[in-house]
Amino acid sequence: xxxxxxxxxxxxxxxxxxxxxxxxxxxxxxxxxxxxxxxxxxxxxxxxxxxxxxxxxxxxxxxxxxxxxxxxxxxxxxxxxxxxxxxxxxxxxxxxxxxxxxxxxxxxxxxxxxxxxxxxxxxxxxxxxxxxxxxxxxxxxxxxxxxxxxxxxxxxxxxxxxxxxxxxxxxxxxxxxxxxxxxxxxxxxxxxxxxxxxxxxxxxxxxxxxxxxxxxxxxxxxxxxxxxxxxxxxxxxxxxxxxxxxxxxxxxxxxxxxxxxxxxxxxxxxxxxxxxxxxxxxxxxxxxxxxxxxxxxxxx
Amino acid sequence: xxxxxxxxxxxxxxxxxxxxxxxxxxxxxxxxxxxxxxxxxxxxxxxxxxxxxxxxxxxxxxxxxxxxxxxxxxxxxxxxxxxxxxxxxxxxxxxxxxxxxxxxxxxxxxxxxxxxxxxxxxxxxxxxxxxxxxxxxxxxxxxxxxxxxxxxxxxxxxxxxxxxxxxxxxxxx
Numbered sequence: 052x053x054x055x056x057x058x059x060x061x062x063x064x065x066x067x068x069x070x071x072x073x074x075x076x077x078x079x080x081x082x083x084x085x086x087x088x089x090x091x092x093x094x095x096x097x098x099x100x101x102x103x104x105x106x107x108x109x110x111x112x113x114x115x116x117x118x119x120x121x122x123x124x125x126x127x128x129x130x131x132x133x134x135x136x137x138x139x140x141x142x143x144x145x146x147x148x149x150x151x152x153x154x155x156x157x158x159x160x161x162x163x164x165x166x167x168x169x170x171x172x173x174x175x176x177x178x179x180x181x182x183x184x185x186x187x188x189x190x191x192x193x194x195x196x197x198x199x200x201x202x203x204x205x206x207x208x209x210x211x212x213x214x215x216x217x218x219x220x221x222x223x224x225x226x227x228x229x230x231x232x233x234x235x236x237x238x239x240x241x242x243x244x245x246x247x248x249x250x251x252x253x254x255x256x257x258x259x260x261x262x263x264x265x266x267x268x269x270x271x272x273x274x275x276x277x278x279x280x281x282x283x284x285x286x287x288x289x290x291x292x293x294x295x296x297x298x299x300x301x302x303x304x305x306x307x308x309x310x311x312x313x314x315x316x317x318x319x320x321x322x323x324x325x326x327x328x329x330x331x332x333x334x335x336x337x338x339x340x341x342x343x344x345x346x347x348x349x350x351x
Numbered sequence: 352x353x354x355x356x357x358x359x360x361x362x363x364x365x366x367x368x369x370x371x372x373x374x375x376x377x378x379x380x381x382x383x384x385x386x387x388x389x390x391x392x393x394x395x396x397x398x399x400x401x402x403x404x405x406x407x408x409x410x411x412x413x414x415x416x417x418x419x420x421x422x423x424x425x426x427x428x429x430x431x432x433x434x435x436x437x438x439x440x441x442x443x444x445x446x447x448x449x450x451x452x453x454x455x456x457x458x459x460x461x462x463x464x465x466x467x468x469x470x471x472x473x474x475x476x477x478x479x480x481x482x483x484x485x486x487x488x489x490x491x492x493x494x495x496x497x498x499x500x501x502x503x504x505x506x507x508x509x510x511x512x513x514x515x516x517x518x519x520x521x522x523x524x
Contacts, residue, residue, distance in 0.1 A: 071431065078428065
């Protein structure tokens with residue numbers, strides 16, 4: 052095997068390494084030059100992937116139904132108990148929303164952070180490897196999807212759109228924060244709101260790391276963490292997860308909380324892409340979640 | 352090498368299955384700490400390199416790597432480099448060995464490990480993944496290499512029949 056590294060081969064290998072390093076550096080920048088050939092390949096493969104994904108979803112759905120069927124009775128009991136409370140709460144919510152609107156109108160406050168529009172999309176593929184946590188969805192630039200939009204399921208935030216082709220879009224999951232970017236988040240406490248940044252994911256425990264919380268801030272287990280709407284293009288109030296543990300940060304000046312994601316990253320079939328209110332024309336609509344329909348989109 | 356259309360079809364099929372059906376069976380979906388990546392199309396490319404020679408394998412690996420880069424990471428080059436190089440190495444090894452079942456298994460094992468090291472190395476180097484080294488060694492490498500090696504051993508005989516034994520042209524080069 053000593054002649055594996057002849058001088059010719061060695062030079063070729065080094066040249067290849069240099070060439071590929073340059074290519075990697077060139078294409079990994081934030082503003083990547085994705086031209087039409089890349090989009091063509093992505094859309095072309097996505098077409099086949101969507102055919103393949105349909106039967107898979109039917110089978111997976113069948114097994115999920117079987118699993119859920121077993122706990123249907125208990126769930127029904129619990130839901131019935133919740134329903135009484137729900138009626139009371141929705142009345143309360145309507146009253147509060149109306150009051151909030153009235154007070155805001157009095158203050159002449161127009162926030163666009165709370166308004167958003169949802170586009171329903173189906174997942175057609177998922178990256179097979181571990182180091183890229185990427186979803187491919189069947190809505191693209193033609194449907195109004197833009198890079199950096201938040202992506203949620205009915206349970207909570209799952210990630211961010213990274214790049215878009217005419218017919219598909221790629222979503223970096225929260226489990227891959229180096230790709231999906233940091234999320235500015237806030238803990239919903241009873242008396243005060245605590246801000247921080249979700250900037251890491253612990254592969255072993257499956258928890259998100261919520262960091263840079265002020266040290267005196269009251270954060271407790273079980274509190275809900277939502278997006279803050281500060282920075283980026285995420286709207287306010289998208290559910291991220293619940294706090295499961297709090298500990299002091301590395302330097303003692305901040306705290307760190309572990310957040311259990313509300314969304315289930317294992318089964319992702321239908322997702323919603325979120326467009327923040329100020330991105331569409333009727334931005335100065337009254338506050339309150341204003342979910343409107345657009346062709347291709349579906350009202351939640 | 353008259354069966355190339357069939358091979359290309361098989362590879363494309365595996366690329367599709369890898370991203371649509373197989374992720375549902377990975378252990379991390381069931382809450383296990385172990386991580387598994389299915390690289391069946393790459394395993395077939397390695398077998399092609401073993402059966403048809405290193406040059407053919409190299410081109411298959413390069414193209415499949417580019418496809419993977421374009422589809423899933425947007426960063427072009429990591430998989431193309433890794434797959435091209437390792438497919439070449441897999442083919443190269445059989446300039447010296449006979450293609451017995453055991454040796455094919457051993458070469459596949461070695462090359463799969465090298466490939467995972469290359470890819471993870473690049474991703475760590477450019478900090479595209481926050482996964483610690485510990486996770487890679489303890490939870491990722493063994494299950495991933497094991498499942499892909501198993502697939503490779505199962506697919507070896509059918510592929511041998513598909514490609515045929517007219518692959519002698521690969522050996523002399």
